[in-house]
Amino acid sequence: MRQSVLPVLTVVALIFGLWYGAAVALNAPWARDQAQRAGVELSFSELVADTWAQKKPKLPAPHQVAVEIWNTTVEKKITSKRSLVYHSWITLSATLLGFALGTGLGIALAVGIVFNRTMDMSVMPWIIASQTVPILAVAPMIIVVLNAVGVSGLLPKAIISMYLSFFPVVVGMVKGLRSPDAMQLDQIRTWNASTSQGFWKLRLPSSMPYLFASLKIAMAASLVGAIVGELPTGAVAGLGARLLAGSYYGQTIQIWSALIMAAALAAGLVALIGVIQRVALKRMGMA
Amino acid sequence: MGWIVFGIAVWLAGWWANVRLSTLSGNRAVALAVPLIFGAVLILMWEAAVRGFGINPVLLPAPSAIAVRFASSTHILWQDFVQTVLKGALSGYVIGCGAAFMTAIVVDRFDFLRRGLLPVGNFVAALPIIGMAPILVMWFGFDWQSKAAVVVVMVFFPMLVNTVEGLRATDAMQRDLMHTYGASYWQGLAKLRLPAAMPFIFNGLKIATTLALIGAIVAEFFGSPIKGMGFRISTSVGQLALDLVWAEIVVAAIVGSAFYGGVALLEKAVTFWHPSQRGRT
Numbered sequence: 001m002r003q004s005v006l007p008v009l010t011v012v013a014l015i016f017g018l019w020y021g022a023a024v025a026l027n028a029p030w031a032r033d034q035a036q037r038a039g040v041e042l043s044f045s046e047l048v049a050d051t052w053a054q055k056k057p058k059l060p061a062p063h064q065v066a067v068e069i070w071n072t073t074v075e076k077k078i079t080s081k082r083s084l085v086y087h088s089w090i091t092l093s094a095t096l097l098g099f100a101l102g103t104g105l106g107i108a109l110a111v112g113i114v115f116n117r118t119m120d121m122s123v124m125p126w127i128i129a130s131q132t133v134p135i136l137a138v139a140p141m142i143i144v145v146l147n148a149v150g151v152s153g154l155l156p157k158a159i160i161s162m163y164l165s166f167f168p169v170v171v172g173m174v175k176g177l178r179s180p181d182a183m184q185l186d187q188i189r190t191w192n193a194s195t196s197q198g199f200w201k202l203r204l205p206s207s208m209p210y211l212f213a214s215l216k217i218a219m220a221a222s223l224v225g226a227i228v229g230e231l232p233t234g235a236v237a238g239l240g241a242r243l244l245a246g247s248y249y250g251q252t253i254q255i256w257s258a259l260i261m262a263a264a265l266a267a268g269l270v271a272l273i274g275v276i277q278r279v280a281l282k283r284m285g286m287a
Numbered sequence: 288m289g290w291i292v293f294g295i296a297v298w299l300a301g302w303w304a305n306v307r308l309s310t311l312s313g314n315r316a317v318a319l320a321v322p323l324i325f326g327a328v329l330i331l332m333w334e335a336a337v338r339g340f341g342i343n344p345v346l347l348p349a350p351s352a353i354a355v356r357f358a359s360s361t362h363i364l365w366q367d368f369v370q371t372v373l374k375g376a377l378s379g380y381v382i383g384c385g386a387a388f389m390t391a392i393v394v395d396r397f398d399f400l401r402r403g404l405l406p407v408g409n410f411v412a413a414l415p416i417i418g419m420a421p422i423l424v425m426w427f428g429f430d431w432q433s434k435a436a437v438v439v440v441m442v443f444f445p446m447l448v449n450t451v452e453g454l455r456a457t458d459a460m461q462r463d464l465m466h467t468y469g470a471s472y473w474q475g476l477a478k479l480r481l482p483a484a485m486p487f488i489f490n491g492l493k494i495a496t497t498l499a500l501i502g503a504i505v506a507e508f509f510g511s512p513i514k515g516m517g518f519r520i521s522t523s524v525g526q527l528a529l530d531l532v533w534a535e536i537v538v539a540a541i542v543g544s545a546f547y548g549g550v551a552l553l554e555k556a557v558t559f560w561h562p563s564q565r566g567r568t
Contacts, residue, residue: 004402004403004406006403007399007400007401007402007403007404008402008403008406008407009403010399010403011400011403011404011407012407015407026426058425058426117309117310118305118306118309118321120309121305121308121309121317121318121321121322122305122309122321122322122324122325123322123325124322125322126322126325126326129540129544131497133536133539133540133543135501136417136501136504136505138520138532138536140508140520140521140524141520141524141529141532141536144524145346145347145529148345148346149346220414220415223415224415224417227415227417227418228417228505231505231508239418240418243418243420243421244421244509246421247421247422247424247425247509247510250425252422252425255418255421255422256422258418259415259418259419259422262414262415262418263414263415266414266415267410267414
């Protein structure tokens with residue numbers, strides 16, 4: 001773990017270097033154009049300084065994004081419509097609701113598939129096929145149709161998140177619930193355990209490592225679902241709406257700050273599941 | 288009323304048939320028939336429900352209405368298919384997976400890079416990359432180039448992580464054997480490590496198929512010429528022409544399944560030696 005700190009830092013530093021360099025390259029034409037109109041000649045250092053401080057750059061420099069994030073999170077009131085915390089909360093609540101629904105549905109389906117052969121044979125192929133449909137493309141329709149029948153707000157977005165997040169849970173849980181080997185299953189049978197006892201005492205505990213691995217994927221997928229679910233509602237609120245509004249008005253700094261916020265949210269949520277996983281598995285004596 | 292009774296009858300009949308079929312010892316025909324019956328029952332129940340309850344076609348069109356619309360607007364669907372799938376998704380898929388593959392070989396060569404890039408790659412692979420779409424649309428314009436760029440960014444990291452992982456899949460014994468044969472780095476790569484990496488590479492390629500379609504379609508929500516599947520879906524939703532939306536979804540489902548199936552078939556041909564492929568008939 002420790003030996004990889006230096007390489008990771010090098011790569012991250014490299015990425016920032018490339019970012020600054022790309023900002024100069026992409027924003028230079030606009031800076032030169034402005035200078036020509038004003039009738040001044042830009043020296044190289046002035047050019048660089050200008051490309052890193054434009055109002056609507058093609059690619060904002062990292063510190064511009066950092067300043068924007070600081071301004072819209074710490075300096076604005078949380079209830080303000082321009083606060084990034086407010087928009088993040090909207091997206092986060094849809095993500096979490098969709099994640100909970102998707103995990104519930106996924107576990108229920110997995111239990112059905114493991115204990116019912118008919119269900120295994122008829123549903124499993126369709127679950128796999130369902131994921132080849134690019135559901136994100138269908139998101140606008142789901143939102144509009146649910147709006148028409150009077151369901152709006154959190155639930156439509158959560159349903160899209162649910163659709164994206166149930167699949168990894170089903171696949172992981174089916175694998176996990178089937179992970180006890182024949183010896184263990186025989187053992188629990190010699191103890192005269194009923195099917196439900198076998199489920200609660202053997203199959204469910206041994207599926208936990210698989211469950212947590214899929215929960216991480218499901219959480220990331222759920223956030224993507226919530227963000228895309230916000231696009232067709234006409235940019236009202238949420239990180240997706242910030243992205244869309246930013247792209248309408250050419251506010252690149254706003255787009256990037258929403259993007260970084262979404263990334264931080266994803267990283268935080270996945271890390272949170274990682275912590276829960278470590279604690280839970282340790283208490284179960286598995287890690 | 289008749290339609291509802293019909294729907295319930297179909298449901299019971301399908302259920303009964305599947306329960307009977309699944310108790311039979313599993314051969315290929317049964318394994319194929321059970322999900323097919325399930326799907327057919329689902330579509331018939333959908334049709335019966337729409338007709339029986341008189342659901343407004345603006346909310347949920349019947350499968351038959353979708354089929355009619357599909358047949359009558361094939362030229363639009365074909366045009367959108369060319370724009371989104373062939374130009375946007377496929378070119379981005381090839382560029383992105385190719386670039387990731389090349390990068391993976393370079394990364395694998397230098398241990399320092401591997402240890403630095405792999406955690407970063409794993410982190411980026413979990414991020415909502417789709418949010419890059421508006422930026423890339425701004426940079427590359429409204430036409431298919433920006434869609435391809437979104438697809439490249441989306442497929443790059445999953446593919447990179449899988450390939451790097453795969454190139455490390457050989458154990459020390461196998462590499463020592465290549466060493467005793469006096470194999471050069473490139474010979475070892477071509478004859479041992481790339482073939483051993485194939486299951487991982489195909490895993491990445493399969494994940495990338497669905498990502499490529501999603502990326503190409505969603506990128507069109509942020510601006511596109513007046514054709515393309517994402518454009519058609521978002522404008523038809525606005526016009527409440529839901530049967531056309533569903534027809535596009537059918538196209539997307541067929542393309543997605545065919546794309547995935549094609550890569551899976553290729554995988555079967557290339558990695559026939561792998562236990563996961565040998566187990567199946």
